[in-house]
Amino acid sequence: MFKRLLKVLAVGILVLLAVLIAFFVIWTQFDYKPSQEVENLGVSKQAIPKGGYLLFQPSDNSDIKGGYIIYQGAKVDAMAYGYYAQEVAKQGYLVGVVDAPFNVSFFSSNKVKEIMKEYPTIDNWFIGGHSLGGVVASSYAYNHQSRIQGLILLASYPMNKNDFSNTNYPILSLTGERDGLSTPNKISETKHLLSRNAKIVELKGANHAQFGLYGEQKGDNEATISPQEQQTQTVQHTVQWLNEQIK
Template sequence: MKKWLKIFIAILTSAVVLLAGGFFVWSQFTYKPSKDLTRLVPEDSYTETDGILYFDPSGTKTEAGVILYPGAKVEPEAYAFIGQELAKTGITVAIPEMPFHFAILGTGNAEKAQSSRPKIKKWYIGGHSLGGVAAANYAAKHEKSVEGVFFLASYPAESAKLKQTNVDVLSISAANDGLTSLDDIENSKKNVPDDALFYEIKGGNHAQFGLYGKQKGDHSAEIPAEEQQKQIIQYIENWIKRGSGK
């Protein structure tokens, strides 16, 4: 092998290692649960098995299951209030931890959650921001195993082709979102079924779809985080219980 080729390979290998290392370090600077969440959610309100947080109804028959994919670099626990409150209504909630905290790298985690609760026959999958994109990709490829997909400050990639599926779709956006604009949500309507439901939370922002504090690039919210969370929970609960209006 010529000397110049060996040098090129060595430089390329070093660059790849440095980039991979840099990405790993960057991915570890995550958004963690806020004080609001620790106040609202007792530690014993959920269990963790194989990297997935489970919120199971207590003393009631589970009617449905929800799988919630976290936003990029957001810890799963940041969505624990949503999980806790939906469980109180008889809905099991599973929130997976994602590889490097990016749901797009762990799209198939939904299968693990579904397998762990085999008695649940109706599953709904969704996510916050990038988590919603990953959830849509899963739903498009597993149409027979999910009833619907929901988006929290998110929308599907065109490649997901949800328009051609029979899954129910719910989209919840926020008026003060600095990362997922209302124009983004409006443009996404062409990529989902015509009967998809769209709701906008007045005064809400991007970060308050979870409970992890402020997020760079986001706008300030005009309503408390707990109020926004309660609206999100109500929309999801109503959507599931009425079958998305079908």
């Protein structure tokens, strides 16, 4: 009787494991690919594929103000943030977009350390991320505040364990008025986790998905501004804030 019970239990575990593997394989196939707009804007020509990230460089490499590393949102192809990265790079920053396995930033949470080692002459480093990528970026920034000069959140917020509230750590939080995932209510409810030196900017008419260029996302609200307009505003606020930190 005991042996039979063990056999049934073993079979049950194998079946559960098979189901979990099948679910994971299917889940990994559903990614948000870059929209046609990314190709139309010539982003792929500017991106330099590296080991686990996409690199975007200023036109004049001798005058790099700082480095900015971006973590992708969950299941979003890294190239979807290529236009944003490209436009920030044009303003004098070396920008890397982490290209994590299965497009899940948690699998490359320490990639920033590797990237920074490749460019030892850059003194000013910043980190950021969209949605889940912002959670990963927050965690790294929280644990490396002496090395990372600031954090940029794109429709995101830190986990409770990464509470910046008692610090003056520089944080820029860009949110969308029409965001259906990192909703205005969620942003408000997690505001207490941000530092005393945090700047929160709500983009009017902006939604969640248009912080990247990958089309519509399930659960999101329809934006009342175009993807191009939201990207332009995101770049402008990012560059202005980065410049203020370096002065």
